[in-house]
Amino acid sequence: MNDKGKIITGLVIFFIIFTFPFWYNRGKAAPVPEPVMSPIAKKAGACVRDKAYIKAEHMQLLDDWRDTVVRDGMRKMTNKQGQEFEMSLSNTCLECHDNKTEFCDRCHDYASARPYCWDCHIDNPKEKK
């Protein structure tokens, strides 16, 4: 019962090492990236749904589209504004957002999200060659 000093020193050292990444990286946070709108997307003015929804829920939207298109064979959607779109990542989303590295990748990299959409849905060839 005389090891009080040792235990407390040990705990303090442990606590410092444990929290090292937090205080070492303080104030060095990467700035929140700003995705760049391609000229085509800017010209279109609005996305298939409102911006806030797309920002937060685009993955859910794409997931729903996938099931509706592949399984039910429904390929068209009409949004609240009455505009009609083809539900297709390759042919609708990437048609406007043809700048994957500046638009998709910026936020995905920041959030450390690695979706495998582009393994199959081919992104703009302009960026490749």
Add this chain to the structure above:
Amino acid sequence: MEDSRRTFLKLAGVAALGLTTKPVLDAYASGGGKAPDALVKRGEKALTAKHWGMVIDTRRFTSQADLDPIIAACDKIHNIPKYENKKHEIKWIWSAPYHNAFPDKSNKYMDEHSHYVPFLVLCNHCENPPCVRACPTKATFKRESDGIVLMDFHRCIGCRFCMAACPFGARSFNFRDPQEFIPEINLKFPRRMKGVVEKCNFCAERLAVGKMPACVEASNGAIAFGDLNDPDSNVRHLLHENYTIRRKQSLGTEPSVYYIVGGGGEEEETHG
């Protein structure tokens, strides 16, 4: 009597609790549904049928050279890779000799046409698809609206049970990432990734925009495509007027691809 009052209150409490489960369950059940405030529908130009089927007039083909452009048309629009190694080959529509395509109908002595001219083979889009039964993730499914056996590539885990189940060898596995092996990329159609099985989709993506399948379009009329359920359709008329065979009928998978046989090429034309 105090006891019974206690019991009554307890029961009432439990019952009240039970009432709250329905809205909770409803909330869960509705999750993952369609986006609520967007209407979805088929395209106006979409071609529909109860049961899509194909009739291939093999009398119109006289050599492999007649089949090549048809196969090439499919390969091109579906981003099908070309491999040197036969084991890695990806096939949606390809050609096979008669005795391989119809092993149960092959005879010791055969007419020249059937013996030498290869047959076009593809996924048969069976009415009883064994691949669908084998798939553990429901990545392969039969679309009830039109009978097409389709794949949801997103969901395929690459177990290859379907390849073992398919008696027609209509399925191919991506042993490698196909990306570098696609001769000419079509941006409008996704490619596949390593570890995924793929097969012919009866051009579901083309039917949805009112176009006939690529092979049908490239065949100069040798391949007919239509609704097998409609007695007045082009395919049913062809089946009515010609003797046709199907691949490995005895297995009971009920293929939707029919072959008009009785080749002889030019000879046939001069007689008829």
